Amino acid sequence: MQSVIERCCDVLILGGGIAGLWCAYHTAPKASVVVLNKGSFAEASTFWAQGGMAAALAPSDAPEKHFADTVAAGAGLCDEDAVWTLVTEAPKQVMALWHIGVPFDTDDGQLVLTIEGAHSVERIAHAYGDATGRAVMETLPRAVEQRGVRLYERATALQLLVRDGAWAGAFVLRDGTVELWRAKACVLATGGCGQLFAVTTNPQGATGDGVALAFEVGARVADMEFVQFHPTALAVGEVPRPLISEALRGEGALLRNAKGERFMPRYHPRAELAPRDIVARAIFMEMQETGMPYVWLDITHKGEEFVRERFPNIYHACLARGFRLGREPVPVAPAAHYHMGGIRTDLWGRTNIPRLYAIGECACTGVHGANRLASNSLTEGLVFGYRVAHAVDEWLHAPLPALPDSMPVPPSGYSDWQMLRQIQQTMGELVGVVRWADGLTAATARLTELGKAARGLATRWVTTAWLIARAALERTESRGAHFRQDYPASDDARWRVHLTWQIGGAPVWQHPPQRHQEPVHRLSNRQDRRNASGE
Structure with a gap:
């Protein structure tokens, strides 16, 4: 070394x-x-x-x-x-x-x-x-x-x-x-x-x-x-997108489509306060139907002064981009937010x-x-x-662990930003809010080719992206943030399990990793809850 x-x-x-x-x-x-x-x-x-x-x-x-x-x-x-x-x-x-x-x-x-x-x-x-x-x-x-x-x-x-x-x-x-x-x-x-x-x-x-x-x-x-897509990122041409907190909807903000119609009551009884996956998909569907790249978040009924006092940072972020939140609706669209x-x-x-x-x-x-x-x-x-x-x-109280006998020093962090752009394009187009078999198959194939050319930190980016795409392809149902257009229903009999993955001895683009299923841990009674929390 x-x-x-x-x-x-x-x-x-x-x-x-x-x-x-x-x-x-x-x-x-x-x-x-x-x-x-x-x-x-x-x-x-x-x-x-x-x-x-x-x-x-x-x-x-x-x-x-x-x-x-x-x-x-x-x-x-x-x-x-x-x-x-x-x-x-x-x-x-x-x-x-x-x-x-x-x-x-x-x-x-x-x-x-x-x-x-x-x-x-x-x-x-x-x-x-x-x-x-x-x-x-x-x-x-x-x-x-x-x-x-x-x-x-x-x-x-x-x-x-x-x-x-x-x-x-x-x-x-x-x-x-x-x-x-x-x-x-x-x-x-x-x-x-x-x-x-x-x-x-x-x-x-x-x-x-x-x-x-x-x-x-x-x-x-x-x-x-x-992968959770936050429903309401400000729809402006920058990355990262400014987040318009869910708390605005908690304070009464409404979502309207390009026609000015409030649409969330059609998708869920809790309307704007439905779980994030449901709101994100509803926005996606409205965008598809109207051909617009956003919907409107409307809190004008609360007024600009209320918004400025309760949400000062969001208000000023919108103002800096030309929007008077509270006086006018602002454009929002889903964005990748949490894994x-x-x-x-x-x-x-x-x-x-x-x-x-x-x-x-x-x-x-x-x-x-x-x-x-x-x-x-x-x-x-x-x-x-x-x-x-x-x-x-x-x-x-243990000693430091012994080092491996052989440990070549890795390259000093070479970052291929062009490759990251290709990964982003692939994931955005094919592994987004709505997924389907052909798109996911194409995504894993593209990522496999990118992996073969990856060096340094880019190998990590491809690895994580490939695992997301492959797992999405394997899960032939819709559940939570994972929505399959070709399998729109949940299938508890087959898929109420965790998919786990472990390396198969080589990078994922050379040798598929081992895939296993783990049961979901359920608590059946109060004693189970005490045991879970260590009481």
Whole structure:
């Protein structure tokens, strides 16, 4: 192996959004912790989050209600032990975040809660009106550093190392130099993959790297076909698209087609507050019918002053692009937003690779099923970030793992942006809101050819995209965010299962990975729920 700088710590966390930072915050008192973030902390997906965090904090709410809403949105594919863990532990974690200084919106000292699509009660805690993620990222990195955690920006993971089936280290590109990082445990918190699609709300770094890095060393991945398209991104010619939060519809905003007709009551009894997958498909259908590339979001009945005060950031984002939200309707269309699939983990973030954990959007606990409930993502980062901070205890008294006998240093992060554009075009055209067999077959074929030419980081992008497309082809039904035009109905008898994938010894474009099915975890009674939450 050529000479590289070697660095060590007890726990290495790859990714600096809410999940990675909350894990670091709670690990720091007992171990040396390093967080490496691909871009700046202001470029983490968390920073862009608007709506807030779902937790049963209101007197009228209860974990059982949050559980029911989450499972209903998940379209039969939620692992209920994961959901029960989320909803029972969320209130404590949201309150803990508030207590370290995140400036949640309050009224007379009490958290202000709002409602969003598919929630039955008001349970969304938010900050700065509509910039909860910014409030978190202005507070949490500082709190983490005060606990002695070392934070590094613009550090890109190039390759994970394993020895005897266990994680052993990582090659990382930082400041133009490849470094070898060693630790007793590694936590992947690398975020999502929206940038693999042509139209997305995700920041530039969200290219699915973590999923591919783990997959390449033998980690199982699951539910890859389930990509949530947010219904209401501002329909302007830029990427990422500005997000128009679901909270506007929670406050009464209506959706109208090109004819000015309100259409959501035709698609779902809850109309604009239906689950995201249903709203996104309804918008897609209206766009197809009218030939327009958008529909209208109308909150004019509330007035411009209300919007400016309740949603100041969204209001000014629209104003900067020539729209007076609250005075006039604004054009919106679906955009790739969130990946329900990812690296398969247990309820403590463990993967099938010893010493390797995953949390946040890059992980798949099964908590979201086939469609994530609005504002459960930041909550998931808190709950499972906290859990992994305790799970890594099992390695803290062990020595550093031995390195592999052979570990060639990877190329220093060559990025083929033209290839990324080709991936985005393929995924946008053929693996979008509505899918069909011929399109998915063509997508996997195109991605196979791109994989043969890929180098450096581009191999990761192709790997994650290929897994999404192939899983979507395999699942011959419609469920949640995965809609097949040729199989428009759900098929519980065959497909109420998780599809999992594991590398077959070579890149996916050379040798198809192993595909398995896992049953959905169901809770049948109160004792099951106690067991799931560790009571």
